Amino acid sequence: MLRGTHPQGLSATDQRIALAHEWDELVARVRRLGPQFASFLAPPRAQDLASAVSDGTGVLINIAKECHALLVTASGVTAVPLPGLSAAEVVDRTARHLTGLHRTDIAARRVHHTQQRVRVRKVSATYQAHHAAKIEMVKAQAELDGTLVPQLAWLWDTVAEPVLRAMDASTTADAEARHRIWWCPTGLLSFLPLHAAGHHDGSGRTVLDRTVSSYVPTLRALARATRSPEPESAETDKLLVVAVQEADGMPPLPQVEDELQALENVFGSDRLTVLEGPDATREAVLGQLTKHRWAHFSCHGRQDPLAPSNGGLLLTDGTLGIRELGGRSYNGDFAFLSACMTASGGLSLSDEAITMGAALHYSGFRRVVATLWSIDAATATRLTRDVFGSLTRGGLFRPQESATAVTEAVIGLRNETPERPSRWAAFTHIGP
Secondary structure, eight states: OOOOOOOTTSOHHHHHHHHHHHHHHHHHHHHTTOGGGTTTTOOOOHHHHHHHTTTSEEEEEEOSSSOEEEEEETTEEEEEEOTTOOHHHHHHHHHHHHHHHHHHHHHHHHHHHHHHHHHHOOSHHHHHHHHHHHHHHHHHHHHHHHHHHHHHHHHIIIIIHHHHHHHHHTOOSOTTSOEEEEEEEOGGGGGSOGGGOBOTTTSOOBHHHHEEEEEOSOHHHHHHHHHSOOOOOOTTOOEEEEEOSOOTTSOOOTHHHHHHHHHHHHHOGGGEEEEEGGGOOHHHHHHHHTTOSEEEEESEEEOOTTSGGGOEEEETTEEEEHHHHHTSOOOEEEEEEESTTTTOOOSTTTTSOOSHHHHHHHTTEEEEEEESSOOOHHHHHHHHHHHHHHHTTTSSOOGGGHHHHHHHHHHHHHHHOTTOHHHHTTEEEEOO
């Protein structure tokens, strides 16, 4: 803390200048304490950030009067103009996207509410209301997909295609090889699924077909995760599974039992630590996270775009919030959040990575799978089974291959229903 012992006769401006000098002196003293403090409160060096991407590319997208993508590679930084992108259009498209998601969530809650009424009062009126709610849900889902399909094409035309064209021009690698990309969008663009951008018509003009994509809240966070040593898998390693089928005021999650069974099939029950139902309390989960390098959450997620720090995972005794998740230190390799809106942030602080996935990544889990919006039960189970099945081939769990595994799993879903991106475009990967 600054001492603030400056003469009272100084003007307010002089006092601020004196305090600033004192601050600089204190920071310099801390940096002289030893090598581990040499970069205390210093901005990251360009070479440190560049080394984090190794043979890949970090893509930072600046939304301003003139928009650019900054391509960060081991050899330096390149600015790519994005003339087709504008801040005004990002605002408009994000608003339409979030409106569609909100309508779909309201329709889903109405289906759940009317279903509960049918169970209590089996009369014609409640059955009709439930039938009407299901029709409205189908309509809302169709409208959402009708917005997402052109949205993904626009993201390709204005952002992804110029970026990939610049990357192709600067590399001598095999043209058929996939680029390894870490997206770092800013502002409201962070709400949109850049990793799924493209014309999904079989032409191959898509990010999914051309890259293995991840997100990072900052390149500094990626550098920290990359520098951490990769621990070797051991026979004693266990996967922590948090399974909460029913949370207060929310519809039951039918996929919880299916996901637990899928994980038992690939790991074996003796390599799982399961916190299920009443055992899945906030205290128990936080305690076990520090003891496990791998974790899978199968539960409801909640996010408030107007107050993102209030978001969290719905457990038996309440919400395990972003503040609690990010307030501890972990030594984790991999966390799979099979819960809704775990990669979605806030409107008022859209440049801040206030999401459940980012909170786990910042606090020590190198790699996190999360979702940008609500997902259906069957799709969540399918992705869980496909990703973990891919990562455990040969008997060893290989989280370092999780970005590729998620990409391949999403491509499999996309190829079945390309016209329904609401089903497959929500899944994201965070980290190296």
